[in-house]
Amino acid sequence: MSDGLSVELRESRSQRARDFPDVEVALASRARVISHGTRGRRPLVMAAVLAYRSESRQLWGPVLLDLMAPAILASLKRLREQPPVMDAEDLRQCLILEVLSAAAEMPLPATPSYMRRRLMARANQGVRRWLERESRRQRRQRSFEMLEEEGK
DSSP states (O other): OHHHHHHHHHHHHHHHHHHOHHHHHHHHHHHHHHHEETTEEOOHHHHHHHHHHHSOHHHHHHHHHHHHHHHHHHHHHHOOOBTTTBOHHHHHHHHHHHHHHHHHHSOOOSSGGGHHHHHHHHHHHHHHHHHHHHHHHHHHOOOHHHHHHHHO
């Protein structure tokens, strides 16, 4: 599961670099400019989140995910699948969605150095809540056999 994410991120980045060679250079230089803002040096993750919020999300989403990849992979190792509803691929997609959602909507921390930690905490919380809701729903469900027995 985690190897697949690393490979997909690497392939996505190289594909984007082939399709838009100027954009790849521009993204790197733009991240440097944002990270050296008026209040001193900001960590790169904070710079990418600010760019993700204010500029093209299609361009900055992969950059942000690339920066967050080690934390995402570590989190995926701790999360457990809940078959048949959520397999490893579903968990991965849900976590990525939660990371991007947190980057777009959560309040920014006062200290930029905590941005990576806050993003992952928010994303993990969203995934855990979804898994808990799904677990409660599965416990409430009854099989067709049980329903047929009750109807007789």
